[in-house]
Amino acid sequence: MATSRIKRALAGAGAALAFGAAALAQQQQQRPESLLPPGFGDPAPAPAPAPSAARPAPAPTAAATGTFIQPLPGASATPLPEPSPTASPTALATPRYVLPASARRSLALVGAADSFRRDAFGGADGRYLEIVMRRLSAPLPSRWLSIALRRLLVARVDTPRGVDGADFAAERAWLLLRMGESVGARAVVQAVDTDRVTPKLRQVWMQAALANGDPGALCPLAPGAGDSERGWVVARAMCAGLTGDARGRTLIADARRQRVASGIDLQLAQKVMGAGVDSRQAITVDWTPVVQLTAWRFGLAVATGATVPDELYGTVGAQVNGWRALAPGIPLIQRAAAADRAAAMGVVSSAALVDLYSALADADDVPGALTRTTNGLRDAYVASDDGARLSALGALWDEGSDDAGRYARLILTARAAARVTPRAGVDQADRLVAAMLSAGMDRTALRWQPYARAGGDAWAMLLLADPDARGIRPGSIIGDYAPDGASAQRKKQLFFAALAGLGRLSAADIEENAATLDVRIGSPNGWTRAIDRAAAEGQAGTVLLLAATGMQAGNWRAVPPAALYRALRSLRAVGLDGEARMIAAEAIARLA
Template sequence: MRSVYLLAGAALALTSVWAVAQDAPESLLPKMFQEPAPATQAPPRPAPARPAAVQTASPVRAESTPVVQALPTAGSTEAAVDGSAGEGAGLKRIPTLEELAKMAPDEFEDLLGSNVVFDTPPQARRSMERAGLLDESEGGLRADSLAGQNAGLIQTVLLGDNGKLVSRWGHILLRRALVSRLQPPEGMPPQDFLAMRVGLLLRMGETDAARAVLQDIDIADYTPAVAKSALDVYEKTADFTGLCPVMATQGDLQDTPEWNLGKTVCMAFRGNGAGALSALDRDVSRGTLPKIDLLLAQRYAGAAGKSRRAVTIEWDNVQTLTPWRYGMAIGVGLEPPTQLMDASGPEYSYVTALAPMVGLERRAAAADRAGAVGILSNAAMVDLYAQIYADPGVTGDWQDRAESLRDAYTQQDAGARLVAMQTLWNGADTASVRYARQVLTAAAAARMPASPDMADEAAPLITSMLSAGYDANAMRWTGVVPSGSQSWGLLVLAARGRTRSVDTGALDKFIDADESEDKRKAAFLVAGLAALDRLGENDARRYSNDLTLGLGDSTRWTTAIDSAARRDDAASVIMLAGFGMQGANWHRMTPRYLFHIVSALRQVGFEGEARMIAAEAVARA
């Protein structure tokens, strides 16, 4: 008889919360950095010894006594195996151990009669039309945002975005759109729409969000495109056993070496460890995949059941790192060589930052990259450093940084707190890492008093606050910082609800003092002010001409995002904004594109994110 399982994916609630501090906020000191209250209660008394159990006789009803069938004798077993007896009872021939080891996964399931089939009642099936995590009531985008959009344009934007955005706030906003419960544009199959969203989330490094969106659909609705996304998701989350429900019911959706290797690994986790390891041995001898991939799979499969063996992993001849290799490695507690990691790009750092099985020091190093792009929040980074501070096994530079972060929160003197933050910022070896450390110190910077004595140090403090959305705290410095300074420029962009035009004299002073390459800070400031309608139309045109910004010029992309903004199509605006913000750093962004992005976001109701993106551009240029 075939066993029937009820398979359903579990939706994880991911909500990206923008914490905005109030004028009189509660303490921003993280709980892990607060001094514990002195103990006042008496030490606990020792528990009394437990009395020995007293055995009492209890009546046993005859019908409740279990009936245990006697084990067959050796003779009867042999008779059943060779078919000389038991035929009248319908007994099948029992395979030998050697035959079991050589069986394919499907044959083994047939023998056990445990092939999984779908038996989900229609009322329990989930609709593919609104797959995602965030409903509109939970902060997601409106479900029908893309209803009137051209399917070809959305496909181009989702597939053409490499996921590497110059803006941290742009990354956060795009993630919010991709995990929203959205209807696909007319003419696009919902499975294809979901697979493209999951693929972009993976390219952005949002592995947990990608897995959660994938698991919001029933496995019965999988298509080959969704199955490929599933393999990518479970590789990058080092959760290969997550593939096993898919393999059990939709195992024929793909026929690639990695997919089939995943089938074999799942066979081990379903009880046939010996057969899985034998199949992997055959793959090694045939050269189905590079040897390192197969050896890692053997190590992973060997973790299931009793069929364990010693597998030596050698990286000497491995030239490149792949998601399969890295996921398998961290899944079994291995660490690829440092030189291999360094040569493989930032995507593996994003995986590391979110991987709970990786050591604290490696995760902290990865957090410097993940925090800068928007994968980790200020709170997540502080929690990570709090674990480092509390772990006596972590020493050296990382422990020193954790102590500096604690000082940034707990020192009584504001100057000492500033020195602690500067120690973290100045210890960075790149501009990106420095910005990540400013994300780390955002809540500590928000607690700093707006003092004229620190006016010259205000710019990095304001940058730190705005990196996590503490705009209300940052605005306390408005009457303190000099007019026309970088701090002034950040504040005029970050101010809420500002309707009057800025002082052009102060703007001229900012431009004259700008020492950035090609006056990029000044160019971004003008573009941001014009987009936020804080610069008069004539002044905007004059500054655009003087700085050769071309704010009035148009391209196919600017036409598309402006059109989406006029239709109040927030989802298209955000996806097009992400498409236009691709690049390794802010040198890849043009003031003209920044102008259209900020303007379009403001028109569709994302004025807060528009202000933060504009301020981030000036801070990081």
């Protein structure tokens, strides 16, 4: 009987254990699958008991007849042997690195370069400046005004009153992107610590990263960006894939299932993930159904080496030429045409443009048109005499198909033009001077002043660009200028407005010539009052923004001469005389 009761008890206990195990297994099956890496969210294992120190064997008991030797009073006893230290079986949390307060960047001073003075905006209201920047239509017609504006927007300047420093940085970066300045925009957004990024800056941060073809720049913000914007949802998957995180595939699968992204946008994101560690996936990008190029598609295509069809670039603005020219992921052959346009916009310098074509000279499989350009550029620099160099320069200048293309050729050949010996009777003097001034080589260009034909374009540009010009010129000098071509009348108007804005004409001559040429430089309006007030208060940054506002147009033919006059006068008033002179000379050079 006792034996049977024991058997029944053991059987009941076994059934209970089996039921408990089944219940535990069912509970584990019902638990949702964790998206966290292994180890996250699981309870930490209980630490194993530390091995106890080995106790020394008890000393043999002395014989009753012997004497037990005691330590001397005051003598230190020999310590017991301790076990060797061992690593704790409990994983220690990795300490989070926190910047000290002294290393954090203040939102009161935001920027990436020391290219402008800190108090550029003075006491201007930041909300007003944000509206001006947001409404500014870019790119601008003037290369030199764009260069000056870029220097302002990337500079470390005091945040004006009434706005958050991160939000103001976002507005600056957004304007830089619209100007084609992708590298400068990325530098400005990254000048703010990531834990101080605002929703506005986060939006512009993504645009700046994509304009640079740099999806990795999204990763510092992706974890905390939330799910309100689809781009950040996919960005988290891309960043996981780039770092080899196993969650990447799960996240991208969720994005596909929830229709967060599809088609070309999803394919490009998967291709970015394919560049990560141990991705083991190859993605084919199909551009066939795509009819519109977006910042997302451009940025991820550049990052992964996918070639964007040329016809899609016709669906975007001119600023993308700047993005393409500055993107190292695009092959040089594909960047050449965009670099010409970017140079005319002020994004690419003369030296950088020469470097690009020099690299093409050593490249393989260069198209014939580019080969002719690189060969002509080499001859323009190193031909045996001035005649051969002038011939090469003329051929390069004639390759420009429109205003921007022709001006880009002047920028490309600026230093080659400086190698030509000044002398009388050179038919190409106008374009030689224009080429040198396109790169800011004013004193080099002034060597041609004794040989420039009176009343010609070179003569007019040198009058405007002369850094040593002082005093008032006679009003008759306006009548001495006799430009040629379909834009002759507009050139005369701009020449007059530039001379007046640079302070080279008397008040009486300004009034007389304004009436003769129908340039209403004295008509006040809200813009003239605003820029005059900013100039009077010494707000160089505000003056630059307002000058760009007054001169925003599709090309130089559409720039009002009265706006040029007011802009140049205000720039001089705040100490930007060099920029004013280069803008004035450019007005003549850009009109054929």
